[in-house]
Amino acid sequence: MVNPGVPSNYTFSPSEGTPYLTINHEVAADLDSTNAFEGPEKLLEVWFAPSPKALPAGVKENGLKAVDPSVWEGMLDLVNCKVLSIVNSEHVDAYLLSESSMFVFPHKLILKTCGTTTLLLGLHRLLRIAAADAGFPFHNAKSIDDIRAGATPHRVFYSRKNFLFPDKQRGPHRSWKEEVKYLDDMFDNGNAYMVGRMNGDHWYLYITSPNSALTPPQTPTSSTAGSPNRLAKIPTGVISLYGAPGEDNTDETLEILMTDLDPEMAKQFYLEQASAVASERVSAGTTTGETDSTFDVFENCGESVNKGEAATPADDLTTEGHALGTVVSDTCGLSDVYPKSIFPDARIDAYLFSPCGFSANGVVPAPPTTDSSATKAAHYFTVHVTPEPNCSFASFETNVPGGQKGRDTADVIEHVVSIFRPGHFSVTLFEAKGKLSNPAPTGEDDRRRSWGKAVSQRMERINGYRRIDRIVHDFEDYDLVFRFYEREGWVGEGGARVGEEY
Numbered sequence: 004m005v006n007p008g009v010p011s012n013y014t015f016s017p018s019e020g021t022p023y024l025t026i027n028h029e030v031a032a033d034l035d036s037t038n039a040f041e042g043p044e045k046l047l048e049v050w051f052a053p054s055p056k057a058l059p060a061g062v063k064e065n066g067l068k069a070v071d072p073s074v075w076e077g078m079l080d081l082v083n084c085k086v087l088s089i090v091n092s093e094h095v096d097a098y099l100l101s102e103s104s105m106f107v108f109p110h111k112l113i114l115k116t117c118g119t120t121t122l123l124l125g126l127h128r129l130l131r132i133a134a135a136d137a138g139f140p141f142h143n144a145k146s147i148d149d150i151r152a153g154a155t156p157h158r159v160f161y162s163r164k165n166f167l168f169p170d171k172q173r174g175p176h177r178s179w180k181e182e183v184k185y186l187d188d189m190f191d192n193g194n195a196y197m198v199g200r201m202n203g204d205h206w207y208l209y210i211t212s213p214n215s216a217l218t219p220p221q222t223p224t225s226s227t228a229g230s231p232n233r234l235a236k237i238p239t240g241v242i243s244l245y246g247a248p249g250e251d252n253t254d255e256t257l258e259i260l261m262t263d264l265d266p267e268m269a270k271q272f273y274l275e276q277a278s279a280v281a282s283e284r285v286s287a288g289t290t291t292g293e294t295d296s297t298f299d300v301f302e303n304c305g306e307s308v309n310k311g312e313a314a315t316p317a318d319d320l321t322t323e324g325h326a327l328g329t330v331v332s333d334t335c336g337l338s339d340v341y342p343k344s345i346f347p348d349a350r351i352d353a354y355l356f357s358p359c360g361f362s363a364n365g366v367v368p369a370p371p372t373t374d375s376s377a378t379k380a381a382h383y384f385t386v387h388v389t390p391e392p393n394c395s396f397a398s399f400e401t402n403v404p405g406g407q408k409g410r411d412t413a414d415v416i417e418h419v420v421s422i423f424r425p426g427h428f429s430v431t432l433f434e435a436k437g438k439l440s441n442p443a444p445t446g447e448d449d450r451r452r453s454w455g456k457a458v459s460q461r462m463e464r465i466n467g468y469r470r471i472d473r474i475v476h477d478f479e480d481y482d483l484v485f486r487f488y489e490r491e492g493w494v495g496e497g498g499a500r501v502g503e504e505y
Contacts, residue, residue: 042389042396043164043260044103044115045122045176049129050158051139052110053213055094062138066109068096070136075105078132082125084116088325090352090366094381097364099352104364104385110157115400117387121174123161123185130154130237143237156239159190161209164260164429167394179207191238198474198485204262204429206485211239213480254435254481257412259399259419263426263495269390271335273359277327280334328353332363336422337386340415341367341403361388367403388423397423413462420465426493430462430486467491 052058055066063069075098076086084102098105102120106113112129116122130153134141137154144152161182169177175185183195192212199205270276332338332353341349346367353363365384384401399419405412416430463470465488472487 261425261428264395265424327355
C-alpha cells in the first residue's frame with residue numbers, strides 16, 4: 004500500500020483493517036529536546052460537525068481525513084512544530100509532533116502543543132483548510148477565493164494549565180487575557196473560564212456554544228469595521244443545523260496533568276537510561292535465545308515504501324527515537340493502560356527525545372464484540388513527558404470511554420499516576436450529557452445522566468493521594484469536573500508554582 008500523498012522521506016507500515024505507522028525520517032532523525040522547558044500544553048479542539056455521520060452536504064468523503072498530510076504540515080509550520088510520524092486508521096489519523104500531538108477525525112481536529120509553540124497562530128489556517136481542502140461550509144466570506152474564508156465550526160474548545168514560564172511564550176500566548184482576546188476577535192459567542200485556585204494550580208478553558216444562531220448568517224457584504232485586512236468574525240454552532248440533531252453525543256475526554264514528578268520515575272524518560280534498558284533486553288534475548296517481539300525495539304517498523312523492493316534493514320525504517328520510545332512505553336507501563344489482550348488492534352507510536360523527554364500517541368479501536376453490526380469506532384490517547392527536575396511535567400489525555408471492558412476512570416488514573424508518581428496532579432473529566440432520557444418538566448432542572456456513583460467515589464480516593472479541590476461546571480451540553488490532588492506525605496518547595504498571574 005503506497006500513499007501518494009506522503010513525501011518520500013516517510014516510511015509506513017500498512018496492515019489491513021488495523022492502524023499503520025508512517026515515520027518522517029527527515030525530521031525525526033536528529034531531533035533534540037535540550038532547550039525544551041514548558042511542559043504544560045496548549046490544547047485546541049475544533050469540531051466541524053456533531054459526528055462523523057453528520058457531515059454537511061458537499062464535504063469530501065472522510066472529511067478532514069481526506070486532507071493530504073503535506074497540507075497540515077503547512078499549518079503546523081505556523082505553530083512551529085513538525086510531524087515525526089503518523090498512525091493512520093479508519094476513524095482517526097494520529098500525528099506525533101516534535102512538540103506533542105495532532106489527531107484528525109472526519110469531523111474534528113485536536114491539536115496539542117507544548118513549549119513556546121504558537122498554536123493559535125495556526126487556527127485560521129486550520130479553518131481555511133477545512134473549507135478549501137475538505138469542503139466544509141463557511142459564512143465569513145463571499146467566496147472560497149477570499150483568503151479570509153474559514154470553515155464554520157460546530158464547536159471550539161481551547162484549554163491549558165497555567166504556564167510555569169509565561170514570560171517566554173510568544174504571540175498571543177503570553178497571557179490568558181491575550182489568548183481570550185485573540186479567540187474573541189475570531190469567533191462569535193465564546194466564553195472563557197478559569198478553573199481552580201488563582202494562587203495555586205489552575206486550568207483555563209475557552210468554549211463556544213453549539214447554538215449561537217438559529218439560522219445560518221448572511222454572507223458578509225463588506226469586511227468587518229470597514230478594514231479590508233481584518234478577518235470577519237466566524238460564527239459557531241451553525242453547522243449543527245445541517246447535522247443529525249437526534250444523535251446521542253457520547254463524547255468523553257479525560258486529561259491528567261502531573262507536576263513534580265518523582266526523580267526516580269522520571270529517569271525512565273532519559274536517553275541514557277532507556278538505551279541501557281534496551282541493551283539489556285536485547286542482550287537477554289540473545290543469551291536465552293528468545294525471539295519474542297518484546298526484545299525487538301524495532302517492532303513498530305514498517306515495510307519499504309516501494310513495492311517489490313527487498314526488505315530494508317530495521318535501522319533504515321525507524322529512528323533511534325522511535326525505537327527507544329517503544330522500549331520506554333513497554334517498560335514504564337504505558338502499553339498496559341489499554342493492553343493488546345483486551346484491545347488487540349491498538350497501536351502505540353512513541354518517541355524518546357535526546358537527551359530526555361517522551362511523547363506517545365495511541366490509537367485504540369473499540370474491542371471486539373459479538374455484535375457484528377457494531378461499529379469499531381477508534382479512540383485515542385496521548386502522553387507527553389518533560390522529566391527535568393526544575394520543570395518536570397507529564398500529561399495524559401484520552402477519549403476512550405470510562406468503564407469500557409470493565410476498567411473505570413479511576414483505574415486508568417491510578418495506573419497513569421503510578422508511572423510518574425507526581426507530587427501533584429489535576430484531573431479534568433469532560434463528559435457530554437447526550438440525550439435527556441427523562442426530560443424534566445418546565446421550570447425544573449434537567450434530569451441528566453449522572454456521573455456514576457462508583458466512579459465519583461473512587462476518584463475521590465486515588466491511592467496514595469489526597470484530593471485538594473473538586474470543582475464542577477454544568478455547561479449547556481457538557482459536564483466538567485476538575486480535581487486537584489497532592490501526594491500523601493509530599494515534602495517539596497513551599498507554596499504553589501503558579502507561574503503566571505491571572
